[in-house]
Amino acid sequence: MSIGSANNTDIFIQDPAQFIVGVRLTNVEKSDITLTSPTSIDDTVVSVSAGHGFSAGKLICIREGLRNYQGYVLSVSTNDITVDVPLDFAYTTDAYVSRGSDSMNVDGSSTNVSFTTSPPSGATWHITQVVFHIVDNVDMDTSKFGGIASLTNGCLLRVVDGYTKNIMNVKNNGQLAEHAYELEYVAKAPAGSYEVRAKKTFNGLENLGVVIQLDGSTQDSLRLIVRDDLTDLSDFHVMAFGHVANSKN
Numbered sequence: 001m002s003i004g005s006a007n008n009t010d011i012f013i014q015d016p017a018q019f020i021v022g023v024r025l026t027n028v029e030k031s032d033i034t035l036t037s038p039t040s041i042d043d044t045v046v047s048v049s050a051g052h053g054f055s056a057g058k059l060i061c062i063r064e065g066l067r068n069y070q071g072y073v074l075s076v077s078t079n080d081i082t083v084d085v086p087l088d089f090a091y092t093t094d095a096y097v098s099r100g101s102d103s104m105n106v107d108g109s110s111t112n113v114s115f116t117t118s119p120p121s122g123a124t125w126h127i128t129q130v131v132f133h134i135v136d137n138v139d140m141d142t143s144k145f146g147g148i149a150s151l152t153n154g155c156l157l158r159v160v161d162g163y164t165k166n167i168m169n170v171k172n173n174g175q176l177a178e179h180a181y182e183l184e185y186v187a188k189a190p191a192g193s194y195e196v197r198a199k200k201t202f203n204g205l206e207n208l209g210v211v212i213q214l215d216g217s218t219q220d221s222l223r224l225i226v227r228d229d230l231t232d233l234s235d236f237h238v239m240a241f242g243h244v245a246n247s248k249n
Helices: 173-180
Strands: 002-006 009-012 020-024 027-033 045-047 059-064 067-077 080-083 096-101 113-117 124-136 155-160 164-170 183-186 194-201 212-215 221-226 235-244
Touching (some): 020 067, 027 113, 164 173, 173 183
Antiparallel strands (some): 002 009, 027 096, 045 080, 059 096, 067 080, 113 221, 124 212
């Protein structure tokens, strides 16, 4: 797409052909886990080292090279873990494996709880969007956080990449709309739950015109820090989207 010209030279925007990144921000509970046997593409059962602590509903993350996998655990048979999403890469026993949770409806009032995402070592991610999804059993408005009262401290989104930079701190749905500017309330119809969804987009000339760059070699991370008691929410998740900046292989 041509967006204009400079000195009679057209300027074009072209999307890169790279791996897509779509990851859940996760509170990592255990990271010293290994695969005990190599995997194959489309596997839905992986074998891991003893003492893993996996149970149904937990999130498993597997990383190797530029590849990153996340899936929910469906069941556990000793050290064999059945996952809901088939593997899309043949991971070796050198892969990094962790156990965690992406459910942010936790109590962070006395001890803050951090949910993070970061690239595998050697990979660089360009994060372009962050999506917030809050579920509750009561109707929502701008004065609430989801369906609960406005927070005291707020949920803090920050990037750590050689320095620490706060991106936003939100205490209610109204502040989330101010920062994300794409927010939608969803009423239950007729049964089910109420929801609020918000999307913060960084890249593009119509937005901030930047990406959040995360370098796995220096353990850069994007973090959502829960600093209040959110246990009365039905559910709360945050996902980050972008692409791998390294050459696709």
